[in-house]
Amino acid sequence: MGEHVDGNSLAGPLSELFAVDLTMASARCLGCGDVSELARAMVYPDPTGYVVRCSQCDDVLMVVVQEPDSVCIELRGMAWLKVPR
Numbered sequence: 766m767g768e769h770v771d772g773n774s775l776a777g778p779l780s781e782l783f784a785v786d787l788t789m790a791s792a793r794c795l796g797c798g799d800v801s802e803l804a805r806a807m808v809y810p811d812p813t814g815y816v817v818r819c820s821q822c823d824d825v826l827m828v829v830v831q832e833p834d835s836v837c838i839e840l841r842g843m844a845w846l847k848v849p850r
């Protein structure tokens with residue numbers, strides 16, 4: 766695994782899908798049960814998008830794939846994602 770950045774780097778790509786800033790959302794990791802703001806996650810950019818890992822157990826929380834005509838988010842590493850209103 767290469768260098769990672771923090772979850773704040775997801776603000777741009779996720780703004781294409783959601784009207785709110787999801788970096789302030791809380792997520793529960795399925796691997797360890799940790800509940801943290803998405804901004805605290807470890808984000809590994811790659812040429813196709815981002816792999817987002819739990820800052821506590823390193824399990825994959827989500828994968829964001831950016832294609833020319835779409836953005837796809839896979840969320841299977843989260844028990845839930847809570848978005849503040």
Ligand SMILES: [Zn+2]
Binds near residue numbers: 794821824
């Ligand atoms: Zn975890």
